[in-house]
Amino acid sequence: MTKQQFSTAAIHAGEIHDAQGAHVTPIYQTSTFTFTDMAAVEAYASGEANSYIYSRGGNPGRTALAEKLAALEGFNLIQQGEAVTAEIFSSGMAAISAALLGVAQAGDHVIAQSVLYGSTDHLVAELLPQYGIGTSRVPGLAAEALIRELEAQPNTTAVYLETPANPTMSLVDIAATAEIAHAHNARLIVDNTFATPALQRPLELGADVVVHSTTKYIGGHGTIIGGAVVSHDLTLMEEKIVPMIRYLGGVPSPFDCWLTNLGLKTLPLRMERHCANAMQVARFLAEHEGVTAVHYPGLESFPQHDLAKRQMDDFGAMIAFEVADYEAATRLLNRVQLCTLAVSLGNLDTLIEHPASMTHSSVDPEIRRQIGISDGLIRLSVGLEAAEDIVADLAQALTM
Ligand code: LCS
Numbered sequence: 001m002t003k004q005q006f007s008t009a010a011i012h013a014g015e016i017h018d019a020q021g022a023h024v025t026p027i028y029q030t031s032t033f034t035f036t037d038m039a040a041v042e043a044y045a046s047g048e049a050n051s052y053i054y055s056r057g058g059n060p061g062r063t064a065l066a067e068k069l070a071a072l073e074g075f076n077l078i079q080q081g082e083a084v085t086a087e088i089f090s091s092g093m094a095a096i097s098a099a100l101l102g103v104a105q106a107g108d109h110v111i112a113q114s115v116l117y118g119s120t121d122h123l124v125a126e127l128l129p130q131y132g133i134g135t136s137r138v139p140g141l142a143a144e145a146l147i148r149e150l151e152a153q154p155n156t157t158a159v160y161l162e163t164p165a166n167p168t169m170s171l172v173d174i175a176a177t178a179e180i181a182h183a184h185n186a187r188l189i190v191d192n193t194f195a196t197p198a199l200q201r202p203l204e205l206g207a208d209v210v211v212h213s214t215t216k217y218i219g220g221h222g223t224i225i226g227g228a229v230v231s232h233d234l235t236l237m238e239e240k241i242v243p244m245i246r247y248l249g250g251v252p253s254p255f256d257c258w259l260t261n262l263g264l265k266t267l268p269l270r271m272e273r274h275c276a277n278a279m280q281v282a283r284f285l286a287e288h289e290g291v292t293a294v295h296y297p298g299l300e301s302f303p304q305h306d307l308a309k310r311q312m313d314d315f316g317a318m319i320a321f322e323v324a325d326y327e328a329a330t331r332l333l334n335r336v337q338l339c340t341l342a343v344s345l346g347n348l349d350t351l352i353e354h355p356a357s358m359t360h361s362s363v364d365p366e367i368r369r370q371i372g373i374s375d376g377l378i379r380l381s382v383g384l385e386a387a388e389d390i391v392a393d394l395a396q397a398l399t400m
Pocket of ligand 1: 092093096162212227343
């Protein structure tokens with residue numbers, strides 16, 4: 001694959017050019033769709049005509065976005081003749097819960113890595129067990145420990161991971177984990193929100209299902225909440241994932257799909273600048289005496305830098321770094337001016353936050369300490385401003 005072909009797919013895949021000649025996929029702001037007569041109803045009911053009937057089940061703009069995202073996540077697989085499909089949800093959490101409930105039912109077991117986005121952590125630790133799905137955690141999904149846990153829990157149907165993980169940036173080897181999961185009849189689900197398909201395509205590395213919070217880089221502009229499930233297991237998609245949106249109803253609005261589709265077109269271009277800026281910011285932080293550690297996969301000092309080079313095309317724009325303690329973090333976060341103190345990530349603007357009090361406040365403090373979310377940990381989503389301006393803002397905020 002070339003970057004040019006990927007960019008072309010981002011712009012053109014899935015686009016609707018309708019009967020009126022609209023150049024850009026229109027917004028189909030309608031809850032229901034009309035049938036001309038009973039013959040059209042019969043054609044729909046028999047599966048002969050694949051028409052839209054009601055926007056919870058499907059909407060053309062949602063289909064367009066799903067096709068574009070599937071074209072990118074499955075870029076090389078599709079070129080090799082495989083089919084990849086996607087379903088778009090009203091939030092990343094709706095997509096993640098659909099994927100997990102689609103792959104694991106009551107009596108089954110899910111194994112997840114220990115570092116996860118706070119709400120995913122809550123879903124795995126608290127909610128799934130309430131519905132009869134057992135869950136356990138294996139730090140980093142380290143191969144030997146994962147195999148032991150799979151043998152101890154033979155009813156495991158899903159292994160779940162984020163890489164890079166929110167917020168510590170720790171990585172998991174997708175190909176190696178897929179192989180182990182498959183050898184134990186479990187599926188691998190990967191949250192690809194931080195990397196995006198522009199930098200990492202887990203399906204090509206052996207994952208069965210990719211999930212996204214499209215709220216982040218895919219939407220790209222901080223205007224929507226959305227999610228997606230993507231897979232080359234068409235039976236799983238049709239029989240397990242599609243019913244989750246149809247019957248649980250986590251449906252995105254036509255306008256949100258339209259905004260997300262528009263954002264996704266520039267993903268490859270944005271990620272180039274995001275990554276270049278992040279590298280400059282990470283190098284600055286690594287040399288600053290007020291910073292005790294920098295966790296960025298692009299730095300040679302990052303313990304999993306080789307893995308990052310192997311499974312990612314570039315290193316992304318999320319950086320975690322540490323200052324001495326809560327007081328030092330508070331000083332920095334009160335002083336930033338260009339960087340905005342806010343949760344979420346992947347926007348055009350640089351966002352900065354304190355995981356222990358914000359995104360990961362729901363994680364038990366003792367577990368937070370064990371998995372590396374210290375009170376001095378700060379998470380930065382490096383935006384598209386001039387890198388020099390981001391560095392200058394952090395430099396003034398870090399002054400003692
Ligand atoms: N997966 C990851 C890796 C995330 O970072 C988030 C949200 C989600 C899933 C959930 O997606 P949502 O339902 O919000 O679309 N992460 C957030 C964060 O770090 N700050 O605010 C939200």
